[in-house]
Amino acid sequence: MTTVQSLKKWLRIGLFTLAGLQTFVSLWQYVFSRSFYDNFPTVKLDPPYNQHLVSDVGGLGLALCATLYIAAVMLDNKVALTALVGYLVYVSTHFLFHVTHFDNFSLLEALGVGTGLGIEVVLALLLLYVVRLIQRAETAAGAVGSATAGR
Template structure:
């Protein structure tokens, strides 16, 4: 049997999880749609991308399509708030953003200090937010575990 306080805590954590999942999905949707639909514009206009290797429309649009697939899983997780779906979508998203972060922080050769700091910070925030949301999912699982065991 759960207590009112426990139910309130789980409800609050689920609100934060939903908000975080929608935030990640929204940000990823913006970038992925830009990459997929307007790949040349993304390459020419997204800050620091012009510092990367030469433009390849196929590569940029494929990355955009993969990003949209991640968005779909994040949106589904945010709507359903199913712990397994949230865990799966966040782990997939974390693998993507962590490897993206790792690539960029090891390839700052042509970047100014300000550009490197901006890219590193922006991409690092995505990694930290995904890790925090994974922690929230774990807290929700722990809080709901006694309720499941009591049924």
Template sequence: MKPGSIKKWLRGGLLTLATLQTVVSVWQYVFPRSFYDDFPTVNLDPPYNEHLLSDVGGLGLALTGMLYFAAWVLDSKVVLSALIGYLIYAATHFTFHVRHFDHFSLLEAFGVGTGLGVEVVLALVLLHVAGRVHRAESDPPAT
């Protein structure tokens, strides 16, 4: 695969993650009560806390900005830092949920686990690709 096509694929993946994070984060930040009441399975978590949800939404928006910026500039160091931050968030979010399925139906647990797991896998794949791009860009040209 040529570096140009890898970068296009990488940009598409970054924009996908950024778009998903935008939807959830804006909903959490702007309409925290609606997120708590209407997002599937959130009502199975501990009681509603507007401050916590709006803060988490704001943090998600910050991460969203990093992902969009990384997709725009495609500087390998920026891309790697955005993906590392996203992966940490996605992995800890996934880990929390797979350990707290007590009140979930099998279908709810499968949906949450799969959805959050896909985000972790996509971030890992993009991180691998970004690492390869970074190494290729960092290697001195052969003479």
């Protein structure tokens, strides 16, 4: 297995992982918004329930899921880059909000939320790095191929 094939395998696994996690939460938010508000750990510590807001966030999350799944299936660098940048913007702002609003959280709740959301940010950044490695390897392979074709 070549380096590019190996990197693409890891990229696909990572994209499907992000999409799967986001699908679980987003479907819960969209289809069972009241249950999400009442039962998802630490959400009850946020402002009062608003079904419209929770279901809209779930719908937006499902849109992110669609782009991640498409990127995982296609394994096109530009599609993966687009999906990951969009996902990173969402998870980074979500992470930033929560780590600056721990007023009513216990230490264990704050650590759990901060760690869980932080892992999403780190995984997205790692996958962006994998896309960059794939781009470099493909460019290098193309340069070698074109140099040997000219001989």
